[in-house]
Amino acid sequence: MANGTTSGTTDAPSSPSNSTVTSTTQPSFIESLIDKIPLPRWALIAIVIAVGLVLLLLLICIIKCCCCRKKRKKKEKAVDMTSINGPSTTKRLVQPDLEDIECGNEEEEKRGRLQYSLEYDFRSQEMKVGVKQAADLKAMDSGGTSDPYVIVYLTSDIRKKYETKVYRKTLNPVFNESFIFHIPQGDVAENTLVMQVYDFNRFSKHDIIGEMRLPLGDVDLQHVMEQWHELTAASKIEQEHLGEICISLRYVPSTSKLTVVILEAKKLKRMDPNGLSDPYVKVQLILNKKKWKKKKTSVKKNTLSPYFNEAFIFDVPFHLIQNIDLVISVWDSDKVTKDDQIGKLFLGCRATGNQLRHWSDMLANARRPVAQWHNLQPVEDIDKTLGLKTRFKLPLPGS
Numbered sequence: 001m002a003n004g005t006t007s008g009t010t011d012a013p014s015s016p017s018n019s020t021v022t023s024t025t026q027p028s029f030i031e032s033l034i035d036k037i038p039l040p041r042w043a044l045i046a047i048v049i050a051v052g053l054v055l056l057l058l059l060i061c062i063i064k065c066c067c068c069r070k071k072r073k074k075k076e077k078a079v080d081m082t083s084i085n086g087p088s089t090t091k092r093l094v095q096p097d098l099e100d101i102e103c104g105n106e107e108e109e110k111r112g113r114l115q116y117s118l119e120y121d122f123r124s125q126e127m128k129v130g131v132k133q134a135a136d137l138k139a140m141d142s143g144g145t146s147d148p149y150v151i152v153y154l155t156s157d158i159r160k161k162y163e164t165k166v167y168r169k170t171l172n173p174v175f176n177e178s179f180i181f182h183i184p185q186g187d188v189a190e191n192t193l194v195m196q197v198y199d200f201n202r203f204s205k206h207d208i209i210g211e212m213r214l215p216l217g218d219v220d221l222q223h224v225m226e227q228w229h230e231l232t233a234a235s236k237i238e239q240e241h242l243g244e245i246c247i248s249l250r251y252v253p254s255t256s257k258l259t260v261v262i263l264e265a266k267k268l269k270r271m272d273p274n275g276l277s278d279p280y281v282k283v284q285l286i287l288n289k290k291k292w293k294k295k296k297t298s299v300k301k302n303t304l305s306p307y308f309n310e311a312f313i314f315d316v317p318f319h320l321i322q323n324i325d326l327v328i329s330v331w332d333s334d335k336v337t338k339d340d341q342i343g344k345l346f347l348g349c350r351a352t353g354n355q356l357r358h359w360s361d362m363l364a365n366a367r368r369p370v371a372q373w374h375n376l377q378p379v380e381d382i383d384k385t386l387g388l389k390t391r392f393k394l395p396l397p398g399s
């Protein structure tokens with residue numbers, strides 16, 4: 001220990017002579033510094049390497065983080081691009097980050113609440129729907145507000161829609177408006193009341209904030225009800241209820257006779273201003289995608305549940321029965337304007353579901369009439385499936 005200290009003191013006086021060298025060459029200064037630290041040289045080198053490694057790791061981490069942020073930004077931009085085709089351009093410009101979050105948990109997202117009232121008058125068969133107020137609506141515009149209004153309709157007639165006034169820049173609008181629906185008591189239970197809250201936009205498509213659906217079968221109509229309902233994400237636009245039709249089919253292979261009996265229809269869509277229709281039914285046979293034979297029932301005036309019980313007999317040889325489509329279409333007769341198609345369906349080997357089942361039941365039970373109810377489908381859908389144009393070519397004489 002004593003030796004160590006003396007060598008230290010003897011080194012110190014010699015340093016001034018060295019100082020002239022240190023001013024020109026750095027290593028000797030560092031060496032002197034290292035000498036001053038009371039640690040062995042190998043330990044110092046180890047520490048320097050360790051510190052260097054830590055710094056390197058830190059640098060790698062920083063670079064990685066920066067890259068990630070850039071990537072995320074790019075992703076946000078990508079989401080933004082897709083939303084250009086979406087409902088609102090203002091929404092996209094204003095809150096791209098929020099939209100990004102929405103993609104992940106749409107179900108948990110709060111859309112707000114709606115207070116409504118419901119009252120049914122059994123004498124006048126009228127339902128009074130009151131749109132009271134909304135609270136905590138989701139903000140759709142810049143500045144964190146919306147311009148809400150409410151659309152009200154029943155699923156039995158989606159063409160008849162009422163709407164409230166628009167309330168500008170608020171998430172808690174008080175509407176206090178009521179709407180009357182004429183609806184027979186027997187039809188109430190199968191109906192659903194739909195209220196959709198929209199955000200008005202002057203220059204772009206209006207955005208749906210949320211909706212509530214109330215199946216009226218669950219509602220006690222004896223009492224006036226008033227309550228709050230949580231808004232949910234809008235479901236896909238429902239298929240309009242067009243009506244149902246009961247048909248009997250019978251095929252006798254030995255005589256090649258196909259008998260189609262149009263029995264009755266019910267819950268047909270209202271086509272006329274008086275809330276009724278004048279239905280009749282067309283029965284068509286299509287052979288290899290071409291119109292073959294056609295017949296129609298009489299017109300039943302002012303009714304949504306006509307009773308026809310009219311039979312049509314077609315001559316269809318057994319070798320052709322697999323190649324034909326039987327198309328049933330229900331029409332509303334109009335005196336002044338062109339008749340409208342209410343709905344349609346087709347049976348045959350190309351059909352699906354209920355219609356195919358009925359057709360195969362008929363083939364399996366030769367000679368026996370088989371009756372079944374069918375839901376009418378949208379005309380365009382059936383025409384598309386059949387691959388036919390709405391208007392058929394007129395048949396040539398004798399064909």
Ligand SMILES: [Ca+2]
Nearest residue numbers: 141147200201
């Ligand atoms: Ca708006």
Ligand SMILES: [Ca+2]
Nearest residue numbers: 272278333334
């Ligand atoms: Ca009519």
